[in-house]
Amino acid sequence: MADIETFRQETRSWLEANAPESLRDYGTANLDSYTWGGRNAKFATPDHKVWMDVMAEKQWTAPTWPVEYGGGGLDKQEAKVLAEEIGRLGLPAAVDGFGFTMIGPVLLQFGNEEQKQTHLRRICRGEIRWCQGYSEPGAGSDLASVQTKAVREGEEFIINGQKVWTSYADHSDWIFALVRSNPNVKNQEGITFILIDMATEGVSVSPIPLISGKSPFCETHFEDVRVPVENVIHKIDAGWTVAKALLGHERTMIARVFGGGGGKKQGRGTLVEMASKYLGEEDGKLADPIFRHEVAQSEMDAAKFRYAAQRMNDKAKAGHQPGAESSMFKVLGTENNMRRSELEVRLAGPQGLGWEGPGFEPEELDRTRAWLRTRGNSIEGGTTEIQLNILAKHVLGLPD
Numbered sequence: 337m338a339d340i341e342t343f344r345q346e347t348r349s350w351l352e353a354n355a356p357e358s359l360r361d362y363g364t365a366n367l368d369s370y371t372w373g374g375r376n377a378k379f380a381t382p383d384h385k386v387w388m389d390v391m392a393e394k395q396w397t398a399p400t401w402p403v404e405y406g407g408g409g410l411d412k413q414e415a416k417v418l419a420e421e422i423g424r425l426g427l428p429a430a431v432d433g434f435g436f437t438m439i440g441p442v443l444l445q446f447g448n449e450e451q452k453q454t455h456l457r458r459i460c461r462g463e464i465r466w467c468q469g470y471s472e473p474g475a476g477s478d479l480a481s482v483q484t485k486a487v488r489e490g491e492e493f494i495i496n497g498q499k500v501w502t503s504y505a506d507h508s509d510w511i512f513a514l515v516r517s518n519p520n521v522k523n524q525e526g527i528t529f530i531l532i533d534m535a536t537e538g539v540s541v542s543p544i545p546l547i548s549g550k551s552p553f554c555e556t557h558f559e560d561v562r563v564p565v566e567n568v569i570h571k572i573d574a575g576w577t578v579a580k581a582l583l584g585h586e587r588t589m590i591a592r593v594f595g596g597g598g599g600k601k602q603g604r605g606t607l608v609e610m611a612s613k614y615l616g617e618e619d620g621k622l623a624d625p626i627f628r629h630e631v632a633q634s635e636m637d638a639a640k641f642r643y644a645a646q647r648m649n650d651k652a653k654a655g656h657q658p659g660a661e662s663s664m665f666k667v668l669g670t671e672n673n674m675r676r677s678e679l680e681v682r683l684a685g686p687q688g689l690g691w692e693g694p695g696f697e698p699e700e701l702d703r704t705r706a707w708l709r710t711r712g713n714s715i716e717g718g719t720t721e722i723q724l725n726i727l728a729k730h731v732l733g734l735p736d
């Protein structure tokens with residue numbers, strides 16, 4: 337215990353000395369100003385870059401990854417202390433993205449030494465931003481039907497086909513993709529998991545506008561894209577195993593991002609603050625008893641989720657790979673988030689329905705758009721129906 341207390345004191349001192357003042361108490365700022373790194377990294381302020389660089393130098397952007405791959409080599413307890421101390425100062429993530437949450441953990445599990453050395457270090461330093469090339473127009477829930485074709489020619493694969501719903505493809509440097517390398521076997525047995533540099537000739541992206549008014553998605557096209565065979569993760573035709581492992585990490589990440597509630601993070605104040613603004617208070621309580629009940633329920637649901645997620649995080653830091661239970665967290669976290677967001681809009685009454693124009697505060701417009709964005713929560717990372725199927729089969733052991 338003395339050691340961990342020493343670690344806490346050292347961590348606190350280091351953060352006090354190195355974290356930019358302007359980013360402290362950052363909890364109320366918009367998540368959009370987080371840094372995702374990459375060749376064309378955007379920083380909300382110059383201090384965001386300073387913060388990413390000092391944390392990368394300290395090797396704390398991926399606290400539990402091994403030191404030899406650019407991580408911090410911290411154990412579970414130390415990583416928890418670091419997170420607590422970062423939280424104490426209200427600092428944002430130094431750099432975030434699918435490199436940390438999806439492809440990184442999978443490379444640690446399945447990558448060869450050279451792949452780990454190359455890609456994990458770049459992720460830790462915020463040099464490369466990743467996107468996910470799984471879904472296709474004919475392969476979403478039925479992901480094993482991917483048709484993007486990979487034909488081997490010497491030491492290269494020639495890739496042709498189309499991915500869809502590729503989040504942030506237009507801002508990403510590399511894509512991890514599922515390709516059909518063998519059309520003559522059972523679907524799951526002919527898929528390869530491959531890494532592709534988006535700057536390779538023949539890769540093109542076109543953004544798709546969404547109901548929320550943003551365009552975070554793209555169609556991603558591959559036309560005779562030549563990719564070295566050495567970019568295959570695990571083995572040729574054995575990508576389905578890697579794909580499923582990555583989905584476990586993805587669902588855990590989606591649950592974590594959306595599940596704990598906390599309108600504060602989005603810059604819109606807490607649910608209680610906003611309920612009090614629109615409903616008023618009587619005798620120190622929210623004036624409307626029905627909404628009061630709903631707000632309390634939503635806060636309890638978020639707290640329940642956070643405690644359960646904390647146990648899951650502790651297991652993950654101890655090296656546990658997420659399995660079918662990640663589907664449970666994904667359903668719970670996203671359903672909570674969707675209900676909460678809808679409650680926010682109902683609480684705001686007519687002020688919750690603004691799209692643009694005068695008569696609405698910026699945070700009210702932000703709320704409407706955020707609510708529309710939550711419609712995707714039950715779809716992204718695999719739909720709720722598919723998660724319930726997984727739980728029925730693999731957790732509850734129910735028959736097909």
Ligand SMILES: Cc1cc2nc3c(=O)[nH]c(=O)nc-3n(C[C@H](O)[C@H](O)[C@H](O)COP(=O)(O)OP(=O)(O)OC[C@H]3O[C@@H](n4cnc5c(N)ncnc54)[C@H](O)[C@@H]3O)c2cc1C
Pocket residue numbers: 467468469470471472473475476477478500501502503504712713715716717718719720721722725
């Ligand atoms: C916000 C967002 C971000 C995304 N980002 C990415 C990304 O970065 N990369 C990427 O590759 N993909 C991404 N996706 C795509 C996502 O993974 C797919 O949309 C999802 O897997 C569903 O596939 P689909 O859209 O083809 O729907 P379909 O598979 O066509 O499903 C349509 C409906 O049928 C239901 N259904 C289908 N099969 C069954 C079944 N067996 N049992 C019961 N119900 C069933 C589904 O639940 C759904 O309601 C993203 C999606 C969203 C919304």
